[in-house]
Amino acid sequence: MGPFGFDYRLVAPEKLLSLDDYRREAKRRLPKMVWSYVDGGADDHVTISDNREAFGRWSFRTRVLAGHAARDLSVKAAGVTLDLPIILGPTGFAGLSYWRGDIAALKAAERHGTRYAVSTVSSWSIEEIARESGVDHFFQLYPQSGELAASLMRRAWNAGQKTMFVTVDVPVRGNREGERKHGMGIPPVLTPRRLLNVARHPKWALDVLLHQRIGGRSLATTGGVTGAIESIEIQSRELMQSTLDWDDLAWMRDKWKGNLYIKGVLDPEDATRAVDLGLDGVVVSNHGGRQLDFTPATLDVLPDIADAVGDRAEVLMDGGVRRGSDVVKALALGADAVLIGRPYLYGLAVNGEDGVAHVLDILREEIDTTLALMGVGSVAELDRSWIVPRASAAAQSQNTSAFRDQTV
Template sequence: MELFGFDVRWTLPERLLSIEDYRRAARRRLPAMVWNYIDGGADDLVTLRDNRSAFDRWSLVPGVLKGIEDHDTAATVAGIPLALPVLLAPTGASGMAHWRTDLLAAAVAERMGTRYVVSTASSWSLEEIAEAAREAHLFQLYPRAGTVTSSLMRRAWSAGYRTMMVTVDVPVKGSREGERRTGMRGNGLPPILTPRTALNFARHPRWTYDVVRHQRFGGYNFVEQTGIAAAVESLHIQERELMQSTLNWDDVAWMRDQWKGALYLKGILNPEDAEQAVRLGFDGVVVSNHGGRQLDFAPASLDALPDVAAAVGGKAEVLLDGGVRRGSDVVKALALGASAVMIGRPYLYGVAVSGAAGVRHVLEILREEIVRTLTLMGVASVGDLDRSSVTPRHHEFK
């Protein structure tokens, strides 16, 4: 409507123009315990912070007068054509952000021309998510060579998943002190209820109502029931069966033999590990430090990317996960050797703020920023990005 010649639009109180805007809005909407679970990291948060600051160490190299009208953001991952080189990463217990996160993330991802990676610890079962989706999404496995792993792989294949990511950087859960200080137990659910946490829940009545009514916050690939008791049992199964420090290369080689679809190894920072994955026939690797939630002082994902990409040498796809908050971050990652990136926290911010609309807007923001960055750089397509598209900001290196 117009008022005194001005275009007046009714909007949310927040000016949601960036991923950081969504982050601030999500923090206000979630209890402190949940916020620390979603946004926190391990120990002193060094790797968590480095995942972001690593992008600041690279400048983009622009070219002018290129005469380019259209800009292509299409990419391919595991043979799947994507309209946007951004996948939605697996996030365990995502029902704590919004009780329908898994279903909404899958639906929005496919509408935006990309895919969702369903977590082993998802708040909806892999079958429920597949039944609600129209496209084939990806499945992420916390592995152990044995009965539980075999069952999950068979279930995923039967449900229509043809691409699997095996996460290998969680031999034990990292120490996330922020969660524990705000009421999360050291081993996860259930929370420790104190007068302080109860008051914090009371200050977030919408979130508390959804949790109590729907009880979709545990890992429902291990139990058939919903509810607090089922969530606790699912967590115990995960830690007992899937977080194993004895896991070795023979175990993932066995998984490669068993899985007939595309297979990626997630949690790679060392070029030698990437080379071994290629030798075993993996179709790709995901350069990731688990969002800074596991080993503190591990390299930032972007810092590790160039050496991993060089070690792979085009024999497998390389994806990046960790710290992506801007379209320019996506451009830098692609220039340094990634085929695509994955985002976790950004879409959780979006879904916590406004459900499916928030997830969609987060992806739209990234798409607009990618196109704007390509335009300003004079680059026609994300496929044209390479090492010459970026340059180190030398004053950052000492």
């Protein structure tokens, strides 16, 4: 903070009007090797692109003179009422974006009346996060039926995290060539060129040196690069196992007495099987395009999964959300709420807690504006009658033009 209370980390307000603005600024703030981790994905990034493009295949139905003085954006998820239909999803090593990562994100979530999902490889431990929390947040775990998983579940429960997301789409790590090309391997590979790039980001480098918050502190207690490598090795060895099956998920359902969601579902049959096991909800997710490239866009498979289990369980989704209008489309297609990941990491990189809060401010305003222009008074009113496939919208426009030509 500089003289007169001006924060020199901030750019001019008119430069940060959208999440894309935050993305560009975050890219400028972070070293290349860190940016490749935050924003990259598997193989050719086809799924990343498809996640975004899927939202462009829908148009809104609008009704005028609706008479709504204000819009209600609240939803209920995991047994709690959220003031905003957005949950901050689990992202590992958030401390790479900003040293207070997880703490800053949960504080911003609380400012907006929503929740943060604590990653297994959070940069602050489960217990540290609990001490900073004003409300009970959520917990994310990779499926494993051994003592490490049982220990993490006990710790999360004792810390007040009564809702758990089980991430099931990481039996092995995806092929993230971009990370490896920029040295984000295990261990990281630092060349003179990469060290020079880090040196060009002195604020980031100083935070890493002073605070050592780049590893998974719930798995490794040491800080810095050593702790990061240790936590990644533990995660890969203990919590990413291709032999895991539905019996392991059933074991977790038996052990976990709170709300339990399966995260990483893209098929209605898998969603149905999970709900049949007694899970409370599903998260339609392709891991943000970071695992298997050419998986379907989450918005494309959302309606079928909502049809399959939406009457028995909550349906959440993530992937590609960059506008408030995207959130509205997801809710109309059957989601009870959405999760975001990269967008709040951008906010962390630009301005810590306030950056995340501003990202949520932008989304809140965009959701509210979208509903007002549609003539919708509450997100609870949203269903598929409020959106139209753009091909149908284009055909309707052509029919209108043809009718006009005939009547002239």
